[in-house]
Every structure is written in C-alpha cells, then in structure tokens.
Amino acid sequence: MSRHRLVVVSNRVPSPAREASAGGLAVGLREALEKSGGLWLGWDGRIAQAAARIAWTTPFTLATLSLNQAEYEGYYGGFSNRTLWPLMHGRLDMVHFDAEEFACYLAVNQRFADALLPLLEADDCIWVHDYHLIPLGALLRQQGVSSPLGLFLHGPVPAPEILEALPCYQQLIRSLNAYDLVGLQTEKDVRNLSDFMLRYLGGQRLADDSLMVGGHRVRIAAFPIGIDPQAFSQLALSQSMAAVSARVPLRIIGVERLDYTKGLPQRLQAFEHLLRHAPRYCGRLEFLQIAAPSRESVPEYRALRDELEAQSGRINARYASLDWIPMRYLNQLFDREHLAGLYRHSRVGLVTPLRDGMNLVAKEYVAAQDPLDPGVLILSRFAGAAERLQGALIVNPHDVGAVAAAIMRALDMPLSERRARWHQLMLEIETHDIHDWRHRFLKMLSQAHLERQQVESQKDSRCVPLASLSQHPLRPPMTASAK
Numbered sequence: 001m002s003r004h005r006l007v008v009v010s011n012r013v014p015s016p017a018r019e020a021s022a023g024g025l026a027v028g029l030r031e032a033l034e035k036s037g038g039l040w041l042g043w044d045g046r047i048a049q050a051a052a053r054i055a056w057t058t059p060f061t062l063a064t065l066s067l068n069q070a071e072y073e074g075y076y077g078g079f080s081n082r083t084l085w086p087l088m089h090g091r092l093d094m095v096h097f098d099a100e101e102f103a104c105y106l107a108v109n110q111r112f113a114d115a116l117l118p119l120l121e122a123d124d125c126i127w128v129h130d131y132h133l134i135p136l137g138a139l140l141r142q143q144g145v146s147s148p149l150g151l152f153l154h155g156p157v158p159a160p161e162i163l164e165a166l167p168c169y170q171q172l173i174r175s176l177n178a179y180d181l182v183g184l185q186t187e188k189d190v191r192n193l194s195d196f197m198l199r200y201l202g203g204q205r206l207a208d209d210s211l212m213v214g215g216h217r218v219r220i221a222a223f224p225i226g227i228d229p230q231a232f233s234q235l236a237l238s239q240s241m242a243a244v245s246a247r248v249p250l251r252i253i254g255v256e257r258l259d260y261t262k263g264l265p266q267r268l269q270a271f272e273h274l275l276r277h278a279p280r281y282c283g284r285l286e287f288l289q290i291a292a293p294s295r296e297s298v299p300e301y302r303a304l305r306d307e308l309e310a311q312s313g314r315i316n317a318r319y320a321s322l323d324w325i326p327m328r329y330l331n332q333l334f335d336r337e338h339l340a341g342l343y344r345h346s347r348v349g350l351v352t353p354l355r356d357g358m359n360l361v362a363k364e365y366v367a368a369q370d371p372l373d374p375g376v377l378i379l380s381r382f383a384g385a386a387e388r389l390q391g392a393l394i395v396n397p398h399d400v401g402a403v404a405a406a407i408m409r410a411l412d413m414p415l416s417e418r419r420a421r422w423h424q425l426m427l428e429i430e431t432h433d434i435h436d437w438r439h440r441f442l443k444m445l446s447q448a449h450l451e452r453q454q455v456e457s458q459k460d461s462r463c464v465p466l467a468s469l470s471q472h473p474l475r476p477p478m479t480a481s482a483k
C-alpha cells in the first residue's frame with residue numbers, strides 16, 4: 001500500500017478546540033495520518049457558506065468544507081444523528097425518519113464528493129469514515145473513481161431486524177457495495193452486517209468469505225480500533241495531579257460525550273445504590289463524572305443533560321455531609337492531558353455504555369495507569385472493547401445492583417489481582433494499537449481492491465454499471481409520498 005497516497009474523508013477533522021475529552025475518531029485518525037502523511041477532508045465544524053479550502057499542509061494536508069444552516073440541521077442534526085445514530089445503537093424508540101433530511105444527507109455527501117474529486121491523484125487510496133458518509137463511495141464511483149476505496153464504521157451495527165426499520169435501507173445499505181472493503185469494530189458487527197446483506201439485499205457469500213451484493217464484490221471484516229498506548233501513558237505520567245489526588249483516597253472516574261448511548265443515568269443509579277447499601281464508603285470516595293457537551297441541537301441530548309443535572313444534584317443532596325461531597329458531575333470539555341492525569345489517579349474507571357462501537361476511553365484509562373499500583377476497569381459487555389478486554393470487570397449496565405457490586409469489588413481488589421488484570425489488558429492494548437489498526441485495514445483494502453478488479457474484469461462491466469445504484473438510485477426520495 002506504500003505506493004498509494006492515503007486520502008481520509010470523515011465528518012469531523014481535528015481542531016485544537018475539540019481535541020478534548022473522550023478519545024474518538026478525530027484523535028485516532030490524526031495519530032494514523034501523522035505517521036503516513038496524505039490528505040484529510042472533512043467538515044470544519046462551522047456553520048457558514050464556504051467552499052472547500054486547504055487549511056494545513058503538515059504533516060498531512062487538511063482540506064475542509066463548512067455546512068450551511070439547512071445542511072447542518074438536515075445532514076448532521078437530522079439524518080446522521082437522529083436517524084442513523086439511534087438506529088445503530090438499537091434505540092428504535094428514538095429513531096426519527098424524515099425523507100427531506102435523508103435527501104439533505106445525500107446532497108451533503110454529494111458536496112463531499114464534489115470537494116474531493118479535484119483533489120484526487122491517480123494513485124490514491126481513499127479511506128472514508130463513519131455513518132455520516134456511507135453513500136460517498138457510491139457517489140465517487142459514479143464519477144469514475146476507480147481507486148481502492150474503503151469505509152470504516154466506528155459505531156456498532158445492530159441486528160438485521162433493527163436495520164430493517166430504516167425506511168431507506170435499500171438505497172443506503174446497498175450502496176456499501178461501492179467499497180472494496182467495509183471495516184467494522186467487532187466480529188459481532190461483521191455478522192450483523194453480513195446477515196443483513198444476505199437476508200435483505202439478496203447478497204451471496206463467495207468461497208473466499210467476501211459478499212456479492214448487487215453485482216459487486218465487497219469484503220466486510222473486523223478491525224478493532226486502538227490507541228497509541230505509549231504516548232498516552234507518557235502523557236499520564238507527565239501530569240502532576242498531587243493536589244487533586246491527595247484530597248480523595250478513592251476516586252471513580254467516568255468520561256464521555258454526553259450521549260444517551262453511554263448509560264449515564266444507569267451509572268448514576270448504580271453509584272447511588274452503592275452509597276445506599278454500603279455506607280462504609282461514605283466520606284472515603286468520590287465519583288467524578290465528566291460528560292462533555294455534545295450535539296446540543298438535538299432535543300434528545302438536551303433532555304438527557306437536564307436529567308443528569310437533576311440526578312447528580314439529588315445524589316449530592318441526599319448523601320453529602322458538611323465535609324464530603326460524593327459526586328462531581330462536570331458537563332464540560334477537558335483536554336487530553338488533564339484526562340490522562342485524572343485517569344492515572346483514579347482507582348476505578350467506569351465505562352458502562354448501553355451500546356458502543358469500541359470505546360477508546362476504556363483503552364486510555366488502562367494505558368494511563370501506574371503499572372505498580374493500577375486501577376481497575378469496569379466495562380460494559382455492550383462496548384465493542386469488551387470483545388477483547390477480558391481483564392476488565394465486565395458488567396451489564398442495565399443491572400444497577402451488579403454495577404454497584406463491581407465497583408465495590410474494584411475498590412476492595414487486592415494489589416496482586418489489580419496488577420494481573422492490568423497486565424492482561426495492557427498486553428491486548430499494546431498488541432492492537434492504532435498503528436496496527438491502520439496497517440491491517442490498508443493492507444486488506446489493497447488486497448480487496450485487487451480481488452474486486454479481477455472479479456469485475458471477468459464480467460462485462462458495461463452490463464453492471466454499479467447495478468445496485470441503477471436499481472436503487474442514490475437520489476432524494478419522493479418526499480410527499482414518504483411522509
């Protein structure tokens with residue numbers, strides 16, 4: 001793959017203002033691109049009328065575009081985050097489908113394609129990221145782009161019966177066949193997406209385990225995303241948190257974007273359960289929950305913020321004493337340096353999403369620990385990270401009593417067990433780090449592209465002009481009948 005220039009396209013790109021809190025796609029990709037160089041195209045995070053522009057040129061070229069108000073509402077706040085996001089996380093109760101928002105989503109994908117086309121070079125390898133840009137591959141192929149083209153979905157893929165609820169699944173999910181390779185976080189995601197393509201889109205499994213969908217061969221495989229454990233560990237070590245740590249002997253920490261997929265109300269209930277049933281901890285511990293503001297234009301996120309403010313206030317009102325406050329709930333962004341230091345000085349890392357693609361906070365918490373006196377990771381079985389991080393205490397986040405019991409077990413865990421678990425976790429995190437993720441994806445993309453070219457050259461390509469798209473064109477649905 002070395003002869004190719006790497007071209008990354010994602011909704012978010014790194015920006016100094018957002019390099020904070022909760023790991024995420026932009027941090028992971030930035031680490032990957034800093035090694036390889038190349039081009040990165042994405043939304044600059046602004047709402048304005050502006051054409052694509054080149055912003056940085058080292059160590060990679062960053063090209064950005066802005067969204068106008070209608071695009072922001074329809075593509076980002078609408079179809080991406082009120083339709084696809086809850087659907088992917090199995091929250092059918094929260095899925096809101098509006099045909100006009102889907103049309104806007106397609107139009108913004110077309111804008112990304114139009115912005116990218118003049119920047120492309122003959123030997124590019126194009127790597128698209130996340131659910132905001134699923135149709136981009138098909139739109140590029142329609143414009144004659146024949147480069148290796150891969151998609152990585154950072155979120156989870158739900159069971160086929162849930163995906164079926166998406167009114168436009170024929171158009172959207174079928175368009176995945178424009179990619180040579182679709183990368184997912186876990187083996188479970190691979191099973192779900194493959195089953196969907198076989199059962200609902202008339203796909204066929206080929207002898208080499210790839211799928212034939214709508215006349216095109218696509219490979220689907222798991223590539224669990226990682227972090228740079230050495231760099232994060234150094235960051236944690238360099239943070240002096242003495243003043244903070246001295247005050248609280250036992251700190252429990254939770255860090256995420258304020259999102260209903262993260263299981264925050266259940267987590268706070270578990271903490272309250274602990275205080276109620278194990279008063280021996282009162283006065284000795286602190287639960288620090290950082291929930292970075294996120295997607296505040298979406299009503300469900302605003303409602304959750306209100307709920308958590310009330311819940312955390314109630315816990316403190318009930319259990320605090322004159323010289324002790326049980327929980328600190330911060331609805332703020334923190335920079336990564338601070339978070340690394342806080343992780344290192346926390347006895348327990350609580351990562352209990354109801355559903356999560358991977359969860360890099362779990363990995364960062366482990367990497368930040370002092371090997372001689374490590375803390376304990378409590379991890380939801382519904383986070384992608386749980387497929388491999390078996391050294392954590394694995395919990396069902398819906399079982400409030402069981403999460404409280406796991407916190408007590410972590411707080412009381414002997415040093416020898418904490419060390420043994422940490423070594424097991426760290427070995428996995430070091431083995432499957434961010435660099436391994438990038439290498440493995442790009443290597444398989446290169447292979448998948450060659451294999452697809454062979455398949456395509458064996459048939460009369462004029463008969464199959466991306467057949468799925470001609471049957472189910474990527475154009476806005478008829479809004480009047482769809483509503």
Ligand code: F6P
Pocket residue numbers: 011012024025026130154155257294295
């Ligand atoms: O993968 C989940 C994701 O949507 C990423 O694309 C993004 O970096 C992160 O969550 C933060 O969300 P947003 O871009 O909506 O602020």
